[in-house]
Amino acid sequence: MPVFQGVSIFPASNIWNARADSLPVDPNSDAIIARISEVYQAANGGNTPHLKVDDMIPWNVVDDSVTFVPLGGISTPESDPGLWPIPNSPLIEAGDGHCLILHRTRSMLFEIFFLQGGPGSWTGGSAAKWDLNSEALRPNGWTSSDAAGLPVLPGIVKYEDILAGSIQHCMRITVSPTMYAQYVWPARHYASHDTTANNPQMGMRIRLKASFDVSGFSPVNQIILRGLQQYGAMVADNGLPYSMEHDQDSRWDTNDLLALHNVPDTAFEFVLTSGLMQDPDLGLAVAIPPALLMTDQCSRSTPVPYGYHLGLVNGVFQEVGPVQYVNQVCTPEPDRTWLTTKPGGRNFQVWKNGALLVPNVDYVMGANPPRVIPLPAGTQWPPTSEVLAAFLY
Numbered sequence: 200m201p202v203f204q205g206v207s208i209f210p211a212s213n214i215w216n217a218r219a220d221s222l223p224v225d226p227n228s229d230a231i232i233a234r235i236s237e238v239y240q241a242a243n244g245g246n247t248p249h250l251k252v253d254d255m256i257p258w259n260v261v262d263d264s265v266t267f268v269p270l271g272g273i274s275t276p277e278s279d280p281g282l283w284p285i286p287n288s289p290l291i292e293a294g295d296g297h298c299l300i301l302h303r304t305r306s307m308l309f310e311i312f313f314l315q316g317g318p319g320s321w322t323g324g325s326a327a328k329w330d331l332n333s334e335a336l337r338p339n340g341w342t343s344s345d346a347a348g349l350p351v352l353p354g355i356v357k358y359e360d361i362l363a364g365s366i367q368h369c370m371r372i373t374v375s376p377t378m379y380a381q382y383v384w385p386a387r388h389y390a391s392h393d394t395t396a397n398n399p400q401m402g403m404r405i406r407l408k409a410s411f412d413v414s415g416f417s418p419v420n421q422i423i424l425r426g427l428q429q430y431g432a433m434v435a436d437n438g439l440p441y442s443m444e445h446d447q448d449s450r451w452d453t454n455d456l457l458a459l460h461n462v463p464d465t466a467f468e469f470v471l472t473s474g475l476m477q478d479p480d481l482g483l484a485v486a487i488p489p490a491l492l493m494t495d496q497c498s499r500s501t502p503v504p505y506g507y508h509l510g511l512v513n514g515v516f517q518e519v520g521p522v523q524y525v526n527q528v529c530t531p532e533p534d535r536t537w538l539t540t541k542p543g544g545r546n547f548q549v550w551k552n553g554a555l556l557v558p559n560v561d562y563v564m565g566a567n568p569p570r571v572i573p574l575p576a577g578t579q580w581p582p583t584s585e586v587l588a589a590f591l592y
Contacts, residue, residue, distance in 0.1 A: 201353075201360075201368045204260045206303045208353050208368065209331055209482065214385050214475060215353040215369050217484040219406045219431035222470040227397065231469050234397040235374055235440050248440035250462035252423060256355055257290035257447035258299040265302075270311065272322030277341040277348075277388075279328045283309055287318050290447060296324075297344055299352045306331045310351055312344035334481040337387045345371075346436040347401035348387030354433060356426075358448035361419055366426025373438030374399050384476050390437055399434055404472050405441075406431035411466045417455050424462070431470065441467065 201208045201216065209215050225231070239248040267282035284302055291298045291314055298314040301307075308331055313324035327343035329350050337348045345351050354371025377391045378398040386402025407427035416424060432443060441464060445451055475484040 203357060203359055204301060204303050206301060206306055206331060208308075209329075210334060212484060213334060213482045214472070214484040215350075215433075215482065216367070217369070217472075217475055218429055219369070219404055219470055219472075220409065220429045222404065222406070222431075222472060222474075225403075225469040225471050228469040230397040231399050231403075232464055232467060234395070235376075235399065236464050238376055239440050248464045250459045250466075251439060251442040252356060252445055252456050252459050253453070254442065254444045255447055255451075256292045256297055256299065256351065256444040258301060258352055258355065259286060259289050260301050260303055261286055262302070262304040268318070268321060270321050270323050270326055272315075273324070273326060275325045275342060277338075277343075278323075278326045281328070283311065283321070283326065285311075285314070285321055289314070297351060298323075299344075299355075301352065308350055308352055310344035334483040336385055336480055336482055339387055339480070342388040342390070346377075346388060346390035347382065347434065349385065349402070349433065349435050351435070354435060354443075356423060356443060356445045358446060358450055360426070361422055361450075365422060366430060368426075369404070369430045370426065370432040370443055371435045372405055372432035373436045373442045374405075374434055374440045375437050377401055377434065377437055384472065384479055385482050386434075399469065401434055401436075402472075403434045404431045404470050405434065405467050406470050407462070408466055408468055411462070416458060417452075419452070419455060420459055423459065440464065 236247055240246065261284050265284045265286050267284050270283045270285070284300055285298070286300075289298050289300070296311075296313040296315065298311040300309040300311075302309065308329040309326070310329075311323040311326045314321060316322050325342055325344055327337060327341075327348075327350070337343060340348075342348050343350065349371075351371060353368060356366065356370060360366045360368075376393040376395065376398050378389065378400045379391045379394045380389055382389045382401040383403055386400070389401055391398070405427075407424060409428055411424070411428070413421045413424040413428075441462075445456070472484075477483045477485060
């Protein structure tokens with residue numbers, strides 16, 4: 200669970216803190232990626248979209264020493280009422296004028312779109328408040344300081360993430376176009392008049408493919424890219440495709456961040472989060488285990504990302520995300536389920552408690568849903584040398 204300035208950003212069970220590396224790929228992912236690319240290329244001379252983490256959104260940290268003041272000029276009835284802890288000289292985003300305020304004494308988040316004015320005369324376009332100890336979403340149909348009705352601060356890439364060595368939260372991302380009158384949990388609002396098929400919807404989760412090689416990037420950029428592989432990013436607003444923001448920390452090397460332009464749109468995939476939802480009005484997410492690693496009992500624990508793993512979902516074996524292979528020979532052990540695969544192949548068998556869970560059945564990955572194909576009679580499986588992946592129940 201991410202903690203910034205001593206404040207937990209929503210409960211660990213919140214959708215913002217849910218991993219995405221075990222989520223199934225949206226069957227419409229390729230069509231959505233193609234639609235975004237089509238629109239971008241038409242407006243940009245045939246150039247294709249890419250990842251972008253160039254822009255900055257600053258955030259403010261306050262405590263009870265800051266006085267709560269009125270906020271005028273709110274143009275939408277979907278804003279929260281009351282007073283706001285706006286410091287005398289707040290940090291405000293250039294352009295859209297987002298002002299993000301983390302109240303560390305009260306564990307509250309206050310976000311204002313298009314903040315203008317000064318002490319005694321602050322105005323804003325829309326404004327929203329979040330209790331960071333709560334799972335509550337905004338009322339359905341309400342916007343926030345962001346088009347999707349979601350908070351902005353949880354999804355910004357913060358330099359504190361880099362110092363921690365990993366990003367352990369979902370990020371915020373923009374795309375264009377988005378769909379009219381449609382959005383998916385946990386989004387609460389849409390911001391489009393475009394009804395073209397395959398437009399992405401607010402609230403959708405985007406993930407960097409596990410197969411994308413991040414090794415050629417700088418250590419800082421590798422942290423960002425691994426965060427996108429593990430937690431992904433949520434569609435929160437209209438804007439340049441695959442664009443994210445970092446915070447105002449002076450230690451960012453903006454020239455280094457430009458190297459992320461080398462991540463093409465085809466490196467991304469949309470994934471389904473509907474299986475995480477417990478209540479449409481709450482951000483509470485079902486816990487999904489991350490891609491699993493080989494245990495130390497096999498004398499090696501260095502993962503090699505590739506392919507998928509099977510999981511029991513509602514009693515049915517399904518593809519649930521990337522498996523982390525280890526080139527090591529191991530023996531299935533009690534109370535564990537093992538997946539075995541032919542070297543170089545994508546066909547799996549499932550072992551439990553040292554025996555085949557279903558004898559002579561081969562689960563073939565890549566189908567939707569995965570196909571189940573019997574092996575030829577008399578097939579010896581597994582051979583003496585195999586690549587195994589541990590999947591713990």
